Amino acid sequence: MSPRVVVIGAGFGGLGVVRALRERGLTDITVLERADDVGGVWRDNTYPGAACDVPSPLYSWSWAVNPRWSRRYSRQPEILAYLRETADREGLLAHVRTGVEVTSLSYDEAAALWHVATADGTTYDAEVVVSAVGQLSNPAIPAVPGAETFGGPAFHSAQWRHDVDLRGARVAVVGTGASAIQLVPAIVGDVAAMTVFQRSAPYVVPKPDQGYRPVHHRAFERFPWLLAAERRSWFWLTERFNAALGGRSPISRPLLATLRAAWRLTLRHQVPDADLRRRLVPDYPLGCKRLLFSNEWYPALAREHVDVVTEHVTAIEPDGVRTSDGRLHAADVLVWGTGFKATQFLAPMRVTGVGGADLHELWSDGARAHLGLTVPGFPNLFCIYGPNTNLGGSSIIAMMExxxxxxxxxxxxxxDDGPHALAVRREVAAAYDREMQSRLADSAWSGCSSWYVDGPRITTNWPGLVAEYQARTADVDWDDLEEITA
Incomplete structure (x- = not known):
């Protein structure tokens, strides 16, 4: 009998699971998506300038290469269209139920199945549950005093208000992460004034982008090996960067030094003002946060009507943002470019396993899962893009596949074996976690204060190459798993 499978989330991760199951003849699959459409982060993040920072020949499913990308680094509408069209062509959308928000998962030991409760009161029963909600699904907005008093529109970059006209407005942007470096250059030409509030400066290097012309499309279609070669080339390059971040490669120091030199040259060339350059120098080693790619970020900050503020934001007031130096920075519109709650895996769902164990209580000092996928005492429950599977470079789609x-x-x-429950052995999971934290302690992320870290643990990032992870997950080691009985 084919087990019933419930997948939570219909982005690249969740739809990829459906495809992998269908490819093996498994069809009793229900995908529950809280939004009204598929797409995950590429459905939600519609802010101006939204694009991928991984080349599209690599940031795509290996089983659905696309010879007709309009440019090397595709923008949000094109990536979302690719996801939708590919899912439709593969028959994956038939499994998706939109507008269904999962609130809790509880394991029934007697029946050896999961009860999946939703916000509308419906419960789905399944032998297997796969959470594919990812690490970038819940926006993080700091608890700044007075935020609710702001007199104008205020919204997160992942909840962009397209009904707000920014022309001639004074705009405050809080945050300088991956979203901010795209949206700021996209809107800077429309606004009357912009204030960018920076807690810590990012490392930003040139983006080797290019448009693909019809001649490229024809060549990719006629000679598929050309597109495959570009995909392999970018994979090789990003693996070198992953190796450098992991700290276990002889090229780690030279490569990071080269990237730092490229950043410094870019900053000096694109920002003439010495005082502004000083404010844009990161106060942490390269690698602590994701390296960002942009040809427009520094020139946007160097414009006369843009101010970069490094003082701490202490309050939001009806007329603007107040900082620790006592200054009120006037603003008509407030944009939170403050990223996501990346370390709060599976939140806000409540997850209860064998013996009533609460997953979030077990993860109170930081999330962990064997291979980033499975947790002892939570049989037949899997996480896609789970703990310690994020990348500092390369395409997360390869990890999710x-x-x-x-x-x-x-x-x-x-x-094949009939209904039963499998969970990773505790000693196996513990040994894997020790390995991860030991390797991460030797990596570029060690000692960094960033969104990678949850307390004393690095909970998000993978310390090795994508190829290593692919090898370790290619064949299930059945000795790692044990039967769970009532």
Missing amino acids: AQAGYVAQVVVRLA
């Missing part, structure tokens, strides 16, 4: 293949192997075993 590897995870989908692992999950599919387990579900096939459940189908």
